[in-house]
Amino acid sequence: MSAARTLLVSLLLTLPGVAAAQDARLAERLDGATAASVQQTVDSARSRGLPTEPLVQKALEGGTLGASGDKIVAAVSALHGQLGRARSALGRSASESELTAAAGALRAGLPPSALSRLQSLRSGKPLVVPIAVLTDLVAEGVPPEQATRSVLDLAREGRPDDEFVALRRQIQIRRQGGTADPMNRPALRPAADPPVDR
Amino acid sequence: MTRTRSLLVCIALSAGAPPAAAQLAGTLDMGAGTYRPERAIAGGIASIVPAMQYRSGLFELSAIGVYSDAPAGRWNFQGGAAAAVSTPRFGIFQVEAIGQAEWTSHYRVSGTTRFSAGARAYLRPKGANFWVGRFHGQASSLGTRRPLQRNEIGGSATLGAVRVEFSLANTKVDRSLMFGGPDPRTDSDSLSAGPVTSGRQVERLVLTDAVLSGRWRIRSLEFDASLGRRFSRTTPETTIWGVSASRGIAPSVAVVAAAGRSGSDPVTSVPGARYFALGLRLKVGQPVLPPAPAPATASMTAPFRIGPALGAAREIVIQAPTAEGVELAGDFTDWKPVPLQPWGENAWRALLPISPGLHRLAIRIDGGAWQAPPGTRALTSEFGGEVAEVVVE
Numbered sequence: 001m002s003a004a005r006t007l008l009v010s011l012l013l014t015l016p017g018v019a020a021a022q023d024a025r026l027a028e029r030l031d032g033a034t035a036a037s038v039q040q041t042v043d044s045a046r047s048r049g050l051p052t053e054p055l056v057q058k059a060l061e062g063g064t065l066g067a068s069g070d071k072i073v074a075a076v077s078a079l080h081g082q083l084g085r086a087r088s089a090l091g092r093s094a095s096e097s098e099l100t101a102a103a104g105a106l107r108a109g110l111p112p113s114a115l116s117r118l119q120s121l122r123s124g125k126p127l128v129v130p131i132a133v134l135t136d137l138v139a140e141g142v143p144p145e146q147a148t149r150s151v152l153d154l155a156r157e158g159r160p161d162d163e164f165v166a167l168r169r170q171i172q173i174r175r176q177g178g179t180a181d182p183m184n185r186p187a188l189r190p191a192a193d194p195p196v197d198r
Numbered sequence: 199m200t201r202t203r204s205l206l207v208c209i210a211l212s213a214g215a216p217p218a219a220a221q222l223a224g225t226l227d228m229g230a231g232t233y234r235p236e237r238a239i240a241g242g243i244a245s246i247v248p249a250m251q252y253r254s255g256l257f258e259l260s261a262i263g264v265y266s267d268a269p270a271g272r273w274n275f276q277g278g279a280a281a282a283v284s285t286p287r288f289g290i291f292q293v294e295a296i297g298q299a300e301w302t303s304h305y306r307v308s309g310t311t312r313f314s315a316g317a318r319a320y321l322r323p324k325g326a327n328f329w330v331g332r333f334h335g336q337a338s339s340l341g342t343r344r345p346l347q348r349n350e351i352g353g354s355a356t357l358g359a360v361r362v363e364f365s366l367a368n369t370k371v372d373r374s375l376m377f378g379g380p381d382p383r384t385d386s387d388s389l390s391a392g393p394v395t396s397g398r399q400v401e402r403l404v405l406t407d408a409v410l411s412g413r414w415r416i417r418s419l420e421f422d423a424s425l426g427r428r429f430s431r432t433t434p435e436t437t438i439w440g441v442s443a444s445r446g447i448a449p450s451v452a453v454v455a456a457a458g459r460s461g462s463d464p465v466t467s468v469p470g471a472r473y474f475a476l477g478l479r480l481k482v483g484q485p486v487l488p489p490a491p492a493p494a495t496a497s498m499t500a501p502f503r504i505g506p507a508l509g510a511a512r513e514i515v516i517q518a519p520t521a522e523g524v525e526l527a528g529d530f531t532d533w534k535p536v537p538l539q540p541w542g543e544n545a546w547r548a549l550l551p552i553s554p555g556l557h558r559l560a561i562r563i564d565g566g567a568w569q570a571p572p573g574t575r576a577l578t579s580e581f582g583g584e585v586a587e588v589v590v591e
Binding site: 025029054057060061062063064065066067071072074075078095096097100101104128129132135136139140153157158161189190191192193194195 | 231233235243245247264265266274275276302304307308309310339340440446447448456458460463466467468469470471473475527529532533534535554555556558560568575577579580581582583585587589591
């Protein structure tokens, strides 16, 4: 009897917890079936220690952009997988923003090894800007290997976030036909000798 | 005079550009190597090369100096400065007015000066650049002044990881003036090689420099190479070339190496030389980059800005002059459309709580399709619409 009462009390305590874990925003903005499927994915992410807010936001994005329920569920599920792979690449210490950015990089076709390498070179510094720049470069049409090399070079040299942003702009300008980094001219040509009357 | 006044007016107008757009950067190269000038003694040489560049809006100023210390106390200094004012881009078309000054100073020998002013017209289709230019000026050397004229044409393009540039520059200078003779421009028929006026030789030097150059990056090494040929009926034809490489070894320090053959300058009679040098480059400030090109379509011409934190919120401003209503949705509004308020004549504004980090958002003008804000790179959402991702610091 005592055990049954304990079980009952436990259930009563647990049910409100389950109810609170359900995201009200999903129920408000999506149809019932879609909201339930998305919630399942969110719960799965929570149980794996992955951030859940990016998944909710993805579903809400789909709702605002007028996507069908199937598309929303598929996009949230894909992001769930990408977040998992991002966490595998960056480890448990990665922030939600870093994991979200890394998921975008994986979606753009970059390999997880590039993210791991970037993290080891940045040695504790935030990764959001370098990853976002890396993703942008690939989206601009720079081959992933070349984009990765450029970003890793900056990371290796300990450059601040501003220089990653400058790299992105530099490459955008190059691809648009402008001149990039004019200060990086040929170096060290000696001054000329005096004029010679011939 | 009118041209000078126009240039000054352009510079003054450009100086009024928002200070936020101004960028200043500089480098200091220090190194040593070998130097083999034409008709002079070869030897070791040490060089210091300060350079700076300033850009504010459509105005750009750059300056470079080269101080070299040669054996036996001989030293040379070579300086150059250029100011340029560009028009805004009209589609793929842009015009630039440029003033340039170059000068040299030498141990126990008078130096040279050269001033010129002119304009370049650019065509800038995607991925390439083409230009034509015309300059007029005056050079002073060995106690005489010579008017000069330069016409140029060039192009550049990005081919994979390599940036390639080609230019042709045709220079004309009246050499008769260096002997103190009458101004040959009063007698245009005599402006060919050979004829004699008042017992003095009158000669117009005409030379064309064709230069092909490239820049590419392999891992952390950056290479530059150039190869040029001078064509002329009145001066010796020469081949000029240069190669250099730099590798960053710290955030603001790079190792640089350079070698090449610089051409003599028939305008000022400064001799050419072969050289090799190895040194360090110290960088100050961020690289000065040209202003981002104007967006291509009318609907994308308005800038988009997320300002710094104002308490718990940040100011978002979108300029949409013809819009009757602008809405914004993003992961910081739970993707609920938020109407922006009219702000001034052309802008729309909202104060919204946005945390630092990566954010995804889109705007909608007059109830139309969701799109990336102007000035951001558009991403195609999995859901078919257009969105943007921005990093908020």
